[in-house]
Amino acid sequence: MLRGKTDVVRMAVACLFAGGHLLVEDAPGVGKTSLAKALAVSIGGTWQRVQFTPDLLPSDITGISMWRAEAGRFEFRPGAVFANVVIGDEINRASPKTQSALLEVMEERQVTVDAETHRVPLPFMVLATQNPIDMEGTYRLPEAQLDRFLMRLSVGYPDLATEMEILTGGDSAASAAQLAAVTSPQTVSQMIAMVRQSHTSPSVVQYVATLAAATRTRPELRLGVSPRGSLGWLRAAQALAYGQGRPYVVPDDVKAVARPVLAHRLLLTPDADVRGTRVVDVLDEVLASVPAPTRTQAS
Incomplete structure (x- = not known):
């Protein structure tokens, strides 16, 4: 198709x-x-x-x-x-x-x-x-x-x-x-319930929350990620992990769904917009600025 x-x-x-x-x-x-x-x-x-x-x-x-x-x-x-x-x-x-x-x-x-x-x-x-x-x-x-x-x-x-x-x-x-x-x-309803039961370590939850908070303080952005957005971000990472046969979330899952989940939620300031700044570039900088937890911490 x-x-x-x-x-x-x-x-x-x-x-x-x-x-x-x-x-x-x-x-x-x-x-x-x-x-x-x-x-x-x-x-x-x-x-x-x-x-x-x-x-x-x-x-x-x-x-x-x-x-x-x-x-x-x-x-x-x-x-x-x-x-x-x-x-x-x-x-x-x-x-x-x-x-x-x-x-x-x-x-x-x-x-x-x-x-x-x-x-x-x-x-x-x-x-x-x-x-x-x-x-x-x-x-x-x-x-x-x-x-x-x-x-x-x-x-x-x-x-x-x-x-x-x-x-x-x-x-x-x-x-x-x-x-x-x-x-x-x-079956889809059962899958949705199973996704929400996927194991997510406290370090991964903190990673998502820290990244979401970082979007709210970026000078290029006048609107960061809402709590609804950060919750959806975590659920999307859980779903991606589930689709790959893993019952747990790793930081790479969080990064993989960042653009699809967040890009439409972020708003540039007028100055940043005039300068030609792209939301995805700001998002990539946010992801690079926050250290990801190690695999041991995320397990």
């Missing part, structure tokens, strides 16, 4: 096992939606695809209470979020009001409509794609929304050999239709 992007797929699966939400940002036509569909279909269960457009309403996402004259009462009609996997295609083409309809359900796995709370099925994952924010007709996702995505990934263009395989490999839509589930929602 997504040739030549093993690292991207590995991170997407780690995001799933960590119980998080995934944002895939890149130019049109590089396989963002294909990745989302493949992940959704592979876990079985239910999934919904929502094409975000400027005229999409919040009630299309969450659902609406409608009056049923024959029953003499209001009846809740679930929206698109009532599925195990919700694919939000081009999420930044919808208005900020519609984008914000996802805030509650992404954090609390529930929707409140007319003062009534409705739980969504578990496991639950929002897998959104977006085009670069400088493209016409797009809206920047607010910081509160970005912080609810555990990871942000970029697919990127394929290399020459991979693109030749794509050109001679047939219709990608047909390939998507041929995919079959390789697990079940119940």
Whole structure:
């Protein structure tokens, strides 16, 4: 489905096992939606695809209470979020009001409509794609929304050999239709629970906390990692270790997921932005500035 992007797929699966939400940002036509569909279909269960457009309403996402004259009462009609996997295609083409309809359900796995709370099925994952924010007709996702995505990934263009395989490999839509589930929602829920039980030594926990604190004091950054971000960072490291067959986390796991988990959470100061500073470069400097615990300490 997504040739030549093993690292991207590995991170997407780690995001799933960590119980998080995934944002895939890149130019049109590089396989963002294909990745989302493949992940959704592979876990079985239910999934919904929502094409975000400027005229999409919040009630299309969450659902609406409608009056049923024959029953003499209001009846809740679930929206698109009532599925195990919700694919939000081009999420930044919808208005900020519609984008914000996802805030509650992404954090609390529930929707409140007319003062009534409705739980969504578990496991639950929002897998959104977006085009670069400088493209016409797009809206920047607010910081509160970005912080609810555990990871942000970029697919990127394929290399020459991979693109030749794509050109001679047939219709990608047909390939998507041929995919079959390789697990079940119940198994995924069990995996998420097992990931959270992975052994994490106090030295690794301290390492994550120290790195998170370091992002909040960098002069180039006006917004560092939130506590939600540092917790997600640790869970992503646990999921990566679990996917590699290890029941414990090592510092290399923490470093491996740093960019996907943190880069979209950090905001540059205006001066740093004008100077052309990149968030990933600041993040790399933070990682280099804090000594990692030794393997003996991390075990």
